[in-house]
Amino acid sequence: MxxxxxxxxxxxxxxxxxxxxxxxxxxxxxxxxxxxxxxxxxxxxxxxxxxxxxxxxxxxxxxxxxxxxxxxxxxxxxxxxxxxxxxxxxxxxxxxxxxxxxxxxxxxxxxxxxxxxxxxxxxxxxxxxxxxxxxxxxxxxxxxxxxxxxxxxxxxxxxxxxxxxxxxxxxxxxxxxxxxxxxxxxxxxxxxxxxxxxxARETRARLAVAEERLRFGRDLHDVMGRNLAVISLKSELAVQLARRGRPEAEEQMIEVQRIAQESQREVREVVRGYREADLGVELGGAQGVLAAAGIECTVSGEAAGLPLDVQSALGWVVREATTNVLRHGDAKRCTVAVRRSEDDVVLTVENDGAAGPSGPGGSGLAGLRERLAAVDGTLEAGTVREGVFRLVAQVPMVTEVTP
Structure with missing residues (x-):
């Protein structure tokens, strides 16, 4: 009722x-x-x-x-x-x-x-x-x-x-x-x-997402564009040398193989940098963005010293929760707390706008649970009282990343 x-x-x-x-x-x-x-x-x-x-x-x-x-x-x-x-x-x-x-x-x-x-x-x-x-x-x-x-x-x-x-x-x-x-x-x-x-607030949130996508696309283009051009030239050179029976064709193909492997490694680094999020940066960014939107935001706890995979997983939780408070809620106040112990780290995000992560393309609760599962973490989300939504993410301090 x-x-x-x-x-x-x-x-x-x-x-x-x-x-x-x-x-x-x-x-x-x-x-x-x-x-x-x-x-x-x-x-x-x-x-x-x-x-x-x-x-x-x-x-x-x-x-x-x-x-x-x-x-x-x-x-x-x-x-x-x-x-x-x-x-x-x-x-x-x-x-x-x-x-x-x-x-x-x-x-x-x-x-x-x-x-x-x-x-x-x-x-x-x-x-x-x-x-x-x-x-x-x-x-x-x-x-x-x-x-x-x-x-x-x-x-x-x-x-x-x-x-x-x-x-x-x-x-x-x-x-x-x-x-x-x-x-x-x-x-x-x-x-x-x-x-x-x-x-305008919704447009700003969409622009932030678009800007991140453009950055990723730009980085990927810089890596693949240069390396693919070199691979194309060396492959063409290898074909010409092979038609002439020159032994240098084998060396050119070995170089093509090396460049392809290097490109694969660089792409992984770009994707890893895109997927990883720094918890400290995300906490500061969340506080600034919410304050600019007229939402009082209180952040407590420290992110320094946490393992990188833990910071990345919890940083995505903060990013997703902040985005959805801006886009789907009507919050006046939001609190973000990081509590550390010897065994685990608990991140709590609570707002009075009754808005939970439900972004498109599986980037809502399901997406966050997948990221946390990779570091043996858990996620709980729901309304705790009238008009108040709370999200709690727990990650073990020592984690093993799921391949």
Whole structure:
């Protein structure tokens, strides 16, 4: 059974920000309905308050739905919800005119006028702010807010609202709508920025892998390119000498054999250097990379003095664990500990992002277990408590490398 709140812990940072942003706009709808809708029940008779409250609720729900669809549009998941924006504008106009009509031409009483006037202003403010989300250009955002403020004056004067009160209402709508529009635009910008930063982090991890592959390919080309060229030339020379019956052909083929064996040895050295990892270097690199990604990383223990095969195996564990914390988790903290004894070395990597090694091409847990098995080591990995993933690698201090 899943624990309460586990759905939140499984979300990535961008997904959490998006969820927070969506529910913030939904909360705006709740604020609208509660602050100007509920007071209607105590300010006027039920037969008048109920329809007006229904209109306010419909407008609040329309704002929430429109905001959600606009967020999908800004994330590229759907086309611009133009019909929904027009629907919100129409509902806003209907509710605003109705509220102002009740305030100026409805039953008398200060409570009625105050409550209905509040509905008029707040409806226009939230309507302008949400509709501005569906506009990219800054000038058009200004135009939407200014248009709602001007519309408030155009509607208010004919219905009998005094000129000073009309100017105040227009100013309130302009400032309030501008604030909601700014808040909406900033929230959308922040959400997009978080997604872009997450994509940049993944790109950095992929570039690190690509850079290592390029280094390996470059080293292999330097070794094989030179030696294969020499082998080709000497083989061609040996063929020519053999056709002429010259005894030097045998010496050239012996030289070709020697160069081929030397090439084989050099390739092994290149591959061995590619596969081996220095534990001390990997610990320092992990701490630097995680810190650059905003993840607090604590490293304890020393790698100096460990056998080379032990360092190589554990270094790969650190490298793989760090890569997967960056790419697959949502960690805030990570601890790496190296504990040594006379018999073995234990490496523990723990993070609160619930991310384990699962890289492509068998380079995850299976690949790490194969590397550790070569030095008689073991690997344990799994979630130890809610949202915390722990990886423990144990390697004997004296190892025999499996051929």
């Amino acid at each position: 899943r624990k309460p709140g586990s759905w939140w812990g499984r979300k990535s940072t961008p997904a959490k920000v998006e969820t927070y942003t969506r529910w913030s706009f939904h909360f705006f709808a709740v604020i609208e309905a509660v602050t100007v809708g509920l007071p209607l029940l105590g300010a006027m008779t039920p037969w008048l308050a109920a329809p007006l409250l229904t209109l306010v609720t419909v407008h609040a729900v329309t704002c929430a739905v429109t905001a959600s669809r606009v967020l999908d549009w800004t994330r590229g998941r759907r086309e611009r919800p133009v019909p929904m924006l027009w629907t919100l504008g129409t509902v806003t106009a209907v509710v605003a005119v109705t509220a102002l009509g009740v305030a100026e031409r409805g039953p008398g009483g200060d409570d009625v006028q105050t409550a209905a006037g509040s509905v008029f202003g707040v409806i226009l403010i939230f309507g302008a702010g949400v509709i501005a989300m569906g506009v990219r250009e800054r000038r058009r955002v200004y135009g939407v807010v200014a248009g709602f403020a001007a519309g408030a004056g155009i509607v208010a004067l004919p219905l009998g609202l005094p000129a000073p009160a009309t100017l105040v209402t227009m100013l309130v709508v302009l400032l309030g709508g501008g604030f909601i529009a700014f808040t909406s635009a900033f929230s959308v910008w922040l959400l997009n920025a978080v997604y872009e930063l997450d994509e």
